[in-house]
Amino acid sequence: MEFKLAAKAAAAWPSPAHALALRGETGGSRVGFAGFGSAATGTKALRLRAASNSATPVAKEGRVDQSETVTLGSIRQTLIKLEDSIIFCLLERAQYRYNADTYDSSYFHMDGFEGSLVEYMVRETEKLHVQVLHPIADSININKKIWNLYFDELLPRFAKEGSDGNYGSSALCDTSCLQALSKRIHNGKFVAEAKFQQSPEAYRLAIEAQDPVQLMELLTFETVERAVEQRVEVKAKIFGQDVSTAAPPARKIDPSLVAGLYRRIMPLTKEVQVAYLLGRLD
Numbered sequence: 001m002e003f004k005l006a007a008k009a010a011a012a013w014p015s016p017a018h019a020l021a022l023r024g025e026t027g028g029s030r031v032g033f034a035g036f037g038s039a040a041t042g043t044k045a046l047r048l049r050a051a052s053n054s055a056t057p058v059a060k061e062g063r064v065d066q067s068e069t070v071t072l073g074s075i076r077q078t079l080i081k082l083e084d085s086i087i088f089c090l091l092e093r094a095q096y097r098y099n100a101d102t103y104d105s106s107y108f109h110m111d112g113f114e115g116s117l118v119e120y121m122v123r124e125t126e127k128l129h130v131q132v133l134h135p136i137a138d139s140i141n142i143n144k145k146i147w148n149l150y151f152d153e154l155l156p157r158f159a160k161e162g163s164d165g166n167y168g169s170s171a172l173c174d175t176s177c178l179q180a181l182s183k184r185i186h187n188g189k190f191v192a193e194a195k196f197q198q199s200p201e202a203y204r205l206a207i208e209a210q211d212p213v214q215l216m217e218l219l220t221f222e223t224v225e226r227a228v229e230q231r232v233e234v235k236a237k238i239f240g241q242d243v244s245t246a247a248p249p250a251r252k253i254d255p256s257l258v259a260g261l262y263r264r265i266m267p268l269t270k271e272v273q274v275a276y277l278l279g280r281l282d
């Protein structure tokens with residue numbers, strides 16, 4: 001499968017020379033990366049074999065949480081904590097080179113599995129989570145877009161070119177990054193539930209009209225978004241500072257990349273919110 005960079009993203013981030021290496025290597029869409037899994041250490045010619053490790057389904061309860069735990073304030077605090085998780089995941093991955101073989105299915109062999117090491121790792125670490133939301137939440141999953149965002153737009157911009165042989169570690173870090181991004185973006189379901197509970201009448205009209213544009217206007221807070229961008233850039237500067245170097249300190253990752261990433265994350269979080277709200281009265 002071949003992917004194209006979104007024009008918006010290309011404007012936000014410079015295109016690296018090795019981005020082209022991604023074409024055709026990241027086509028996995030059979031993913032849902034909510035869980036966490038085991039590590040594998042790579043070698044140049046990957047001939048990895050592992051026991052099948054399917055996640056055990058967890059019973060789901062399709063009920064709406066009407067308690068005070070779903071408040072906009074508390075969910076925004078969760079989103080702020082997830083910023084740290086995302087930045088630390090990116091910093092972990094940035095210590096390895098791009099390692100193209102991690103994404104090349106011809107370098108990875110597993111009986112009964114067609115795909116790359118990273119696709120295998122993500123699939124095997126997948127888990128189901130219990131939710132306390134309206135049942136519509138279960139049908140909303142934009143992991144394919146998150147996969148494309150990470151592998152097409154983000155990773156080639158922050159991973160150094162070339163290979164260092166750490167394919168398993170790279171795949172493990174990629175899996176953690178995808179999980180953190182997925183968790184953050186799908187938390188939009190909780191944000192939307194909190195907003196609905198806070199102003200049910202305003203949202204009810206837009207939901208009954210099945211009007212995604214009006215819903216998008218209602219749930220958007222530009223000042224909050226600008227504050228998020230500024231905060232994550234500052235965090236990336238501080239967390240990614242290499243203290244072993246003399247002034248000016250070297251950065252393990254370009255802080256503007258993280259701000260750029262959030263300019264892509266927030267619209268996806270809002271997309272999840274709109275999808276949730278459109279089905280909220282079903």
Ligand SMILES: O=C(O)C(=O)C[C@]1(C(=O)O)C=C[C@@H](O)C=C1
Nearest residue numbers: 191219220221222224225266269
């Ligand atoms: O804080 C909110 O109200 C959110 O909906 C979250 C979020 C975000 O993704 O950070 C998304 C939309 C808003 O415009 C502001 C911020």
